[in-house]
Amino acid sequence: MRWLILLLIALAAPAPATPREWVDANRAAIVREYLPLLAIPNVASNSEDIRRNAEHILAMMERRGLAPRLLESEDGSAPPLVYGEWPVPGATRTLVIYAHYDGQPVTPSAWTIAPPFEPALFTGAAAPGQPPIALPGESDAIEDDWRIYARSASDDKAGVMAILAAVDALRAEGGTPGFNLKIVFEGEEEAGSPNLAALLRRHRELLQSDGWIIVDGPAHASGPPQLTLGVRGLSSADLTVYGPVRPLHSGHYGNWAPNPAMMLAELLASMKDETGRVTIAGFYDDVTPLTAVELAAIDAVPPPDAGLMEELGLGAVEGRGATLTDLIHLPSLNVNGLAAADVGENARNVIPSEAMASIDMRLVLGNDPRRQFDRLAAHIRAQGFEVLDRAPAMDERRRFPRIARLTFEGGYPAARTSLDHPLARSVREALGSRPLIVLPSMGGSLPLYLLEQELGAPNVVVALWNHDNNQHAEDENVRLGNLFDGIVAIADIMAME
Amino acid sequence: MRWLILLLIALAAPAPATPREWVDANRAAIVREYLPLLAIPNVASNSEDIRRNAEHILAMMERRGLAPRLLESEDGSAPPLVYGEWPVPGATRTLVIYAHYDGQPVTPSAWTIAPPFEPALFTGAAAPGQPPIALPGESDAIEDDWRIYARSASDDKAGVMAILAAVDALRAEGGTPGFNLKIVFEGEEEAGSPNLAALLRRHRELLQSDGWIIVDGPAHASGPPQLTLGVRGLSSADLTVYGPVRPLHSGHYGNWAPNPAMMLAELLASMKDETGRVTIAGFYDDVTPLTAVELAAIDAVPPPDAGLMEELGLGAVEGRGATLTDLIHLPSLNVNGLAAADVGENARNVIPSEAMASIDMRLVLGNDPRRQFDRLAAHIRAQGFEVLDRAPAMDERRRFPRIARLTFEGGYPAARTSLDHPLARSVREALGSRPLIVLPSMGGSLPLYLLEQELGAPNVVVALWNHDNNQHAEDENVRLGNLFDGIVAIADIMAME
Numbered sequence: 004m005r006w007l008i009l010l011l012i013a014l015a016a017p018a019p020a021t022p023r024e025w026v027d028a029n030r031a032a033i034v035r036e037y038l039p040l041l042a043i044p045n046v047a048s049n050s051e052d053i054r055r056n057a058e059h060i061l062a063m064m065e066r067r068g069l070a071p072r073l074l075e076s077e078d079g080s081a082p083p084l085v086y087g088e089w090p091v092p093g094a095t096r097t098l099v100i101y102a103h104y105d106g107q108p109v110t111p112s113a114w115t116i117a118p119p120f121e122p123a124l125f126t127g128a129a130a131p132g133q134p135p136i137a138l139p140g141e142s143d144a145i146e147d148d149w150r151i152y153a154r155s156a157s158d159d160k161a162g163v164m165a166i167l168a169a170v171d172a173l174r175a176e177g178g179t180p181g182f183n184l185k186i187v188f189e190g191e192e193e194a195g196s197p198n199l200a201a202l203l204r205r206h207r208e209l210l211q212s213d214g215w216i217i218v219d220g221p222a223h224a225s226g227p228p229q230l231t232l233g234v235r236g237l238s239s240a241d242l243t244v245y246g247p248v249r250p251l252h253s254g255h256y257g258n259w260a261p262n263p264a265m266m267l268a269e270l271l272a273s274m275k276d277e278t279g280r281v282t283i284a285g286f287y288d289d290v291t292p293l294t295a296v297e298l299a300a301i302d303a304v305p306p307p308d309a310g311l312m313e314e315l316g317l318g319a320v321e322g323r324g325a326t327l328t329d330l331i332h333l334p335s336l337n338v339n340g341l342a343a344a345d346v347g348e349n350a351r352n353v354i355p356s357e358a359m360a361s362i363d364m365r366l367v368l369g370n371d372p373r374r375q376f377d378r379l380a381a382h383i384r385a386q387g388f389e390v391l392d393r394a395p396a397m398d399e400r401r402r403f404p405r406i407a408r409l410t411f412e413g414g415y416p417a418a419r420t421s422l423d424h425p426l427a428r429s430v431r432e433a434l435g436s437r438p439l440i441v442l443p444s445m446g447g448s449l450p451l452y453l454l455e456q457e458l459g460a461p462n463v464v465v466a467l468w469n470h471d472n473n474q475h476a477e478d479e480n481v482r483l484g485n486l487f488d489g490i491v492a493i494a495d496i497m498a499m500e
Numbered sequence: 501m502r503w504l505i506l507l508l509i510a511l512a513a514p515a516p517a518t519p520r521e522w523v524d525a526n527r528a529a530i531v532r533e534y535l536p537l538l539a540i541p542n543v544a545s546n547s548e549d550i551r552r553n554a555e556h557i558l559a560m561m562e563r564r565g566l567a568p569r570l571l572e573s574e575d576g577s578a579p580p581l582v583y584g585e586w587p588v589p590g591a592t593r594t595l596v597i598y599a600h601y602d603g604q605p606v607t608p609s610a611w612t613i614a615p616p617f618e619p620a621l622f623t624g625a626a627a628p629g630q631p632p633i634a635l636p637g638e639s640d641a642i643e644d645d646w647r648i649y650a651r652s653a654s655d656d657k658a659g660v661m662a663i664l665a666a667v668d669a670l671r672a673e674g675g676t677p678g679f680n681l682k683i684v685f686e687g688e689e690e691a692g693s694p695n696l697a698a699l700l701r702r703h704r705e706l707l708q709s710d711g712w713i714i715v716d717g718p719a720h721a722s723g724p725p726q727l728t729l730g731v732r733g734l735s736s737a738d739l740t741v742y743g744p745v746r747p748l749h750s751g752h753y754g755n756w757a758p759n760p761a762m763m764l765a766e767l768l769a770s771m772k773d774e775t776g777r778v779t780i781a782g783f784y785d786d787v788t789p790l791t792a793v794e795l796a797a798i799d800a801v802p803p804p805d806a807g808l809m810e811e812l813g814l815g816a817v818e819g820r821g822a823t824l825t826d827l828i829h830l831p832s833l834n835v836n837g838l839a840a841a842d843v844g845e846n847a848r849n850v851i852p853s854e855a856m857a858s859i860d861m862r863l864v865l866g867n868d869p870r871r872q873f874d875r876l877a878a879h880i881r882a883q884g885f886e887v888l889d890r891a892p893a894m895d896e897r898r899r900f901p902r903i904a905r906l907t908f909e910g911g912y913p914a915a916r917t918s919l920d921h922p923l924a925r926s927v928r929e930a931l932g933s934r935p936l937i938v939l940p941s942m943g944g945s946l947p948l949y950l951l952e953q954e955l956g957a958p959n960v961v962v963a964l965w966n967h968d969n970n971q972h973a974e975d976e977n978v979r980l981g982n983l984f985d986g987i988v989a990i991a992d993i994m995a996m997e
Binding site: 048107108110220221235237239241245246247248249250251252253254255256257258259260261262264265267268269270271272274275277279281308312313314315316317318319320321322327330331333335336337338339340341342343344345346347348349350351352353354355358359360361363365395397400401402403404405406445446447448470471473474475476477478 | 545717738818834846852858
């Protein structure tokens, strides 16, 4: 009789679907679950918003039976890690899959397609003023080129959504993960993960594993997903240069009172040469050289440069002929923004009182965030500036011809896992049926050094979203084909043994 | 009997007061009339606000019997001139006294003492957060050091208020002007007076005179009022430099995609040398040399430099040792403001898509606004930029390594009246009982060339307000001692024959 019962069960149950089939059959349902998550503001500095996100994700995981819980900081004030698990009896490995649910700050007035936390659906890349389309019904067709516009649509709520949908896909297939699966969603990655080390230490037992798989970042500009074995580090700084203690009429004082906007321009211009090479003394000194295997991996990447220049409207690039892939394996210095008084219609005929720049320096293996910051400070000092970490007092303004306020705004070192580590090898195999770019390091930054430092855990990064996703900027979006393919890719990774 | 009637009249009427006595007896009443005028927003681009100002001033003039009227532009859309007159039968001269009632644009969030159009009274220079004092009663005492904070408190509604109060003072003395008095208040001086030429032409008959006396600008930094025989001209420009067509993640693209903030910094830095001298080719070529008389007048001015450096918190100034007085008689180039993406707390790790600067160039006799602008454009071109007057199209972005958008934002030439012109001589005599600084030109700009061009009228500028008045910036204010002394000075000028 037993065979008969099994046969009846098999006939009654839906036929097992592959992850690809399940995803394609459930496109509208995935989008309908994703939009409310994107509607919750998630700038890490707003702890109420962050907690609403965490609770919402907790509920999504509860519906999937992942035994979720919030992993809190000592005093409960930090954005919690949202944790879930799918234990697999008899599995030989335990792996953590990670994404983050916070997003970069927003300047709503700069968003031209839709407000940052009113996710809107379009049938392709959208133009300002274009009306979004309606939410599709459960069974409506959704094309690969459709996009959702919202803060974190790609970076990195797409990771949260895709990991949870991959759990559904795996279950629809009747399968289980090939390893003990743990899931961790972080809530302040874009703020530099100031509490991650303490959280990992506090919950070390629960988070023990044989490695972490980070789902974050855009696919390669040439199209395929990227498997990256490391990330650049980051050292951020705010720089303010001072002029007269109050703004002055530019007619009555012009070309007598020093103009801080001009002083800042001169100072920034002194930091790079005309080829884009950073001229700060010692800037490239600490770089750990790439191995022959890593150099070979870099050389195997199809250079995206020409296509990107076309797409981005660039008539020239920096780097003396090196490719983008070469350049992201070097430290960088970048001006994130400038501000002094007002411009355009709001400009007034003044000598501003101060001028400000925000700067980020990306680090590679060997660089230290503080050491790189100290080099920046030394460079500014060498240009004749008194360097302070606060606004100058009146007597200092009178004493020093040039004053800069330079503050360290956080950072962390780079991280890199060896290309022949077992974790790297098995993820590469799990994704091997599709085109794949393998890179020693991505250009972006994640605090992956902490996984090594706190948990001794090797890690790899899987980057899946459309490269033209405007992450970190206004009009962030995700292309739905990338989201759906990403779910299948994560399900394939979950199935690996 | 006639002597008895005259004696009785003299005993019945209040004793004639000197302008000084009248002003001191009416300090509170003057302040009470002034505050409502300051409460009317007066940015020239808002034509409804401007018309409310004009109507309000018209009513102030009507109360004084000055037969006021609004002098409109052809289609009635320009800010009107507010005109009034006090004819003096038998007078040998007709003179116009001028001020302007519009003000510079405001960024309310930057105002730390009081909102720009909620005038507030303080017992001295105010600190942020300090509460204002109550409006004094009609007979309350008001000290010289008290200040009113509001947009245009100095620049130049102080001129409007002081001219009308001087009419009262003259009348209280039982006097009349020493000439046919005409009064003109302009409503878009801070916007570059785009309609003034047409207005002067349209109302040429009414505005015929032997000269104009302009009441505008701050007293000398060393304290005394200034009589200036000219003004610098102005040539304003907006400059935008372009990077990638959308903001990029600075990790994924940093040091490959050109950063427009850094390109703008390099471009601005190329415009001046380390002593503040402008390096744009031909920048100083057209300057009409100062005459020996003018040079002697400049040399007679007490150099305010050391005191100003102390007050403004400056450890160094530009100009290779030349004084402020020397330098305002030369053309200048000044950065009014910078903007690219965001800074500080709102900064994101992006490569901005564009970076912008607003620039003003002050002109002296001999300079032409367009010619100076063309030199700026040529300089930018010489730095390798394709210079456009509009945003670049995509094919232009791809074609040119560097693109700048440079737009001419208006301007006009300098003007200067000879030091021994009869108008200059009589105003100098009228003010001669007090300390007075006489200067060939002020540093600021007014469209005085139009008076010469349209009406053939010589002109002088009387500058009376406290030099630390923050005009053109946030927290603009007027020191009431300067306002009251200014009224007396204008009454003395009105009395001159």
